[in-house]
Amino acid sequence: MKNTIASRIADFLKNYPPFNLLKKEDLLMISQQVKVKYLEKGKLLFAEGDIGHKRFYVVNKGAISLERDNEGKRETIDKCDEGDIFGLRPLFAKENYLINAIAEEETILYAIPIKKFKPLTEENKEVGNFLIQSFASNTRNPYAEAHKGKLISDKEPVENQYKPNNNLFELQPAPVTRKVVMTSPETTIKKAAQLMSKKKVGSVLVVEENIPKGIVTDEDFRDMVATGAFGIDTPVSRIMASPVICYPQGLTIAQAQLTMMKHHINHICITEDGTPNTKVVGILSEHDIMVSEGHNPSVLMKAIQRSSSTNELKKIRHKITLLLRGFLAANIPLNHISKIIFELNDATIKRIIERCIKKLPTPPPCDFTWISLGSQGRKEQLLQTDQDNALIFEDVPQEKLEETRAYFLELSRKVNKRLNIIGYEFCTAEMMAKNPKYCLSLSEWKDQFTNWIIDPGNDEILLCSIFFDFDISYGNVYLSNALADHIFSLTKDNRKFYAVMGATTLRNPSPLGFFRQFLLEEDGENKDFFDIKKRGITPLTDAGRLLILYHQVKNISNTAERFEKLAQLEPNNKELFLACAYASKVLLKFRTQHGLENRNSGRFIDLENLSKEEKIKLKRCFKSIRQVQELIKYRFEVTPYI
Amino acid sequence: MLDFLKKKPDNLPDFWKDYEAKFQEKLPEEISETRFVVFDTETTGFDIKKDRMLSIGAVGIENKSINIADGFEEYILQETFNPKTVKIHGIIQNERIKTLSEEEAVKAFLKYIGNSVLVAHHAGFDVGVVNEALSRMGLPRLKNKVLDTVNLYRGTRIISNLINREKSYSLDEIAETYNIDTKDRHTAAGDAFITALAFLTILGKLNTDRKLNLKKLFRI
Numbered sequence: 001m002k003n004t005i006a007s008r009i010a011d012f013l014k015n016y017p018p019f020n021l022l023k024k025e026d027l028l029m030i031s032q033q034v035k036v037k038y039l040e041k042g043k044l045l046f047a048e049g050d051i052g053h054k055r056f057y058v059v060n061k062g063a064i065s066l067e068r069d070n071e072g073k074r075e076t077i078d079k080c081d082e083g084d085i086f087g088l089r090p091l092f093a094k095e096n097y098l099i100n101a102i103a104e105e106e107t108i109l110y111a112i113p114i115k116k117f118k119p120l121t122e123e124n125k126e127v128g129n130f131l132i133q134s135f136a137s138n139t140r141n142p143y144a145e146a147h148k149g150k151l152i153s154d155k156e157p158v159e160n161q162y163k164p165n166n167n168l169f170e171l172q173p174a175p176v177t178r179k180v181v182m183t184s185p186e187t188t189i190k191k192a193a194q195l196m197s198k199k200k201v202g203s204v205l206v207v208e209e210n211i212p213k214g215i216v217t218d219e220d221f222r223d224m225v226a227t228g229a230f231g232i233d234t235p236v237s238r239i240m241a242s243p244v245i246c247y248p249q250g251l252t253i254a255q256a257q258l259t260m261m262k263h264h265i266n267h268i269c270i271t272e273d274g275t276p277n278t279k280v281v282g283i284l285s286e287h288d289i290m291v292s293e294g295h296n297p298s299v300l301m302k303a304i305q306r307s308s309s310t311n312e313l314k315k316i317r318h319k320i321t322l323l324l325r326g327f328l329a330a331n332i333p334l335n336h337i338s339k340i341i342f343e344l345n346d347a348t349i350k351r352i353i354e355r356c357i358k359k360l361p362t363p364p365p366c367d368f369t370w371i372s373l374g375s376q377g378r379k380e381q382l383l384q385t386d387q388d389n390a391l392i393f394e395d396v397p398q399e400k401l402e403e404t405r406a407y408f409l410e411l412s413r414k415v416n417k418r419l420n421i422i423g424y425e426f427c428t429a430e431m432m433a434k435n436p437k438y439c440l441s442l443s444e445w446k447d448q449f450t451n452w453i454i455d456p457g458n459d460e461i462l463l464c465s466i467f468f469d470f471d472i473s474y475g476n477v478y479l480s481n482a483l484a485d486h487i488f489s490l491t492k493d494n495r496k497f498y499a500v501m502g503a504t505t506l507r508n509p510s511p512l513g514f515f516r517q518f519l520l521e522e523d524g525e526n527k528d529f530f531d532i533k534k535r536g537i538t539p540l541t542d543a544g545r546l547l548i549l550y551h552q553v554k555n556i557s558n559t560a561e562r563f564e565k566l567a568q569l570e571p572n573n574k575e576l577f578l579a580c581a582y583a584s585k586v587l588l589k590f591r592t593q594h595g596l597e598n599r600n601s602g603r604f605i606d607l608e609n610l611s612k613e614e615k616i617k618l619k620r621c622f623k624s625i626r627q628v629q630e631l632i633k634y635r636f637e638v639t640p641y642i
Numbered sequence: 643m644l645d646f647l648k649k650k651p652d653n654l655p656d657f658w659k660d661y662e663a664k665f666q667e668k669l670p671e672e673i674s675e676t677r678f679v680v681f682d683t684e685t686t687g688f689d690i691k692k693d694r695m696l697s698i699g700a701v702g703i704e705n706k707s708i709n710i711a712d713g714f715e716e717y718i719l720q721e722t723f724n725p726k727t728v729k730i731h732g733i734i735q736n737e738r739i740k741t742l743s744e745e746e747a748v749k750a751f752l753k754y755i756g757n758s759v760l761v762a763h764h765a766g767f768d769v770g771v772v773n774e775a776l777s778r779m780g781l782p783r784l785k786n787k788v789l790d791t792v793n794l795y796r797g798t799r800i801i802s803n804l805i806n807r808e809k810s811y812s813l814d815e816i817a818e819t820y821n822i823d824t825k826d827r828h829t830a831a832g833d834a835f836i837t838a839l840a841f842l843t844i845l846g847k848l849n850t851d852r853k854l855n856l857k858k859l860f861r862i
Contacts, residue, residue: 002739004826004829005831005834006710033710034710035708036839037707038845040846108839
């Protein structure tokens with residue numbers, strides 16, 4: 001029997017080790033035995049302690065996160081994406097799984113039966129060696145590489161490995177802290193510990209006239225003080241590690257990591273000439289290196305701008321999520337966070353459009369603007385959600401119109417597809433530039449808005465509210481400005497429009513019930529959950545949009561910024577508007593944290609899991625919503641006909 | 643087809659009786675316990691009566707996994723010449739694929755599907771094509787329950803006035819939405835595999851409350 005599907009699976013597998021080492025007929029035989037498994041986002045494939053499955057897995061599409069429980073907290077050990085193997089080692093060792101495997105996103109796996117695969121590893125020396133080497137290559141994290149069954153060097157062809165763009169990180173200078181916490185050898189352990197807590201550091205350098213004599217770390221306190229070996233009044237010189245490992249300035253990250261591994265230490269002291277005989281100039285900790293690795297926006301930005309494949313961008317996106325997590329954990333103010341994340345998202349979109357234009361046979365026939373709508377347009381998109389976008393192109397002669405549209409539709413299809421691959425799901429309402437309804441010339445857009453505004457029904461208002469929050473992502477700003485001016489000229493003193501828009505703003509009533517209880521969803525799949533988007537974020541966003549339109553303010557689309565601007569424009573309502581700006585930040589942060597924890601959009605919140613403090617905070621936000629809704633009701637003479 | 647041309651129940655061949663007997667068993671309630679057969683037929687054209695099957699391709703799905711070993715791919719020998727068959731004849735000759743008569747292929751297909759739930763894209767057409775072949779053999783129609791991915795996909799779209807709910811989605815559109823590779827498109831087995839991947843993805847989308855079962859699936 002001919003087997004089209006098995007050959008298709010073989011076609012995929014042959015690109016990845018160790019399958020590329022198999023003979024063609026063996027590969028086909030294996031492919032015929034594959035099971036194709038679909039995992040929903042967040043689905044657990046196997047858990048720590050589970051008995052080994054009869055099959056190991058290769059990721060075909062999507063991503064699997066390998067996690068370990070560490071004192072009640074889930075710790076990600078590794079992420080497997082396209083072509084990565086995992087879950088193989090336990091099957092060879094006949095052990096239970098030591099880790100959890102969870103679908104980081106929607107994933108398709110090829111499950112390969114170990115029974116059919118094992119004989120091949122015994123027959124084929126190269127395959128066997130590959131596996132032995134990968135099981136043995138335990139670096140920083142013993143579980144990661146062992147489970148993945150992949151050699152670092154096999155990931156990319158050898159000639160690529162030392163190109164300056166790859167692994168650039170390791171060759172960068174290591175991050176040195178200049179303000180070193182220091183103490184004298186006579187200081188008591190107690191004093192030293194107090195100093196460390198105060199400065200929130202994990203180590204203290206013991207110096208005499210700025211010459212390093214020794215170092216004391218958290219670990220030393222645990223091993224030598226908490227165990228009772230030394231009393232807290234003993235001088236630190238008794239427990240310090242000495243001599244201190246010193247290096248001169250200009251150490252690279254790779255060198256620093258190797259030194260730490262070699263000496264089993266977490267800190268390196270930097271001195272004037274690199275010996276323990278000269279003055280201390282700084283200290284370098286393992287922690288700082290790790291932080292700089294994934295958590296540096298400027299490095300990510302450079303990586304985005306240099307990226308040469310969609311897959312690369314997808315990996316960078318993952319790092320952006322890590323960055324976001326770090327920012328939230330560090331309690332950095334939300335407007336800083338949203339700005340940084342917005343810039344990174346924006347750069348990603350720009351990069352994708354740039355690359356798609358190059359992929360097309362001809363350059364764009366005329367000027368165009370790619371606009372992002374909804375949350376990305378409002379610079380409020382922290383988690384990846386749906387993509388909402390549209391395209392405006394310059395007016396062209398009538399006979400060229402459809403030809404021009406065809407070009408931009410083709411471009412949009414490519415861009416929308418790639419945005420989808422890196423994690424922005426397609427908009428379920430098809431509000432995307434690849435939809436011919438939203439890929440229009442400037443005049444067509446103007447007509448479109450005229451229709452919406454002149455005769456505003458419910459659908460029109462919904463469309464207006466989505467399209468009013470736009471931000472230019474790529475292209476010529478005069479197109480989007482011309483459209484904005486057109487909108488203002490239509491809405492100026494248009495009482496009917498404001499009244500309908502006001503009614504829509506009030507369609508989601510204040511989220512607190514009569515007894516100041518939270519209104520929960522009454523039916524559907526999220527029954528008894530609190531919908532923070534519908535009840536909190538949307539009413540505020542709607543209110544901000546309406547009021548800013550009323551004042552004819554252009555180019556501010558962020559809700560918090562809109563309210564801050566309103567506070568300037570209407571000093572008598574300053575307090576309320578500032579409270580609204582604050583509330584919009586709080587709610588967004590709430591949703592983001594929730595979404596990161598649950599790997600979803602964060603929209604539905606289980607109130608039972610909230611602390612009392614969080615509930616009070618939420619209620620305070622809702623009070624502002626109710627007040628601003630009242631204001632809208634009076635100002636725009638909204639009659640409750642909806 | 644007129645009823646008197648059909649064979650009387652006791653004259654039905656053994657393979658049909660075997661097929662029929664499998665329906666005594668009730669279908670499971672849970673999706674994870676159900677065997678789905680996702681299939682596609684390639685035909686000489688779109689006229690169910692006149693056109694003939696060129697090939698049937700199918701894969702079995704159990705417990706949300708496509709089991710490649712549980713696949714079906716048969717090519718059917720054409721008795722009459724039709725320009726549409728030239729291409730596939732080329733494939734068959736070049737790759738030396740064994741062909742079956744229509745009767746043999748349908749017989750093998752019945753044995754393969756048993757009482758499984760059939761899934762196809764625009765299922766009405768593919769089921770119709772098989773039923774026509776059955777009718778030429780003087781046999782009754784397929785007894786299996788059928789799901790259509792066009793219909794299921796529509797169920798994943800949000801209810802909004804902004805999109806047309808009646809729209810009929812092509813396999814290419816769905817593959818684009820779910821980012822499924824469309825290599826081997828327009829071979830029966832290739833299309834069956836693409837449909838199977840789409841089907842699994844749709845099940846995931848529909849099962850957001852983790853309570854989806856077979857009964858609910860048929861109501862979509």
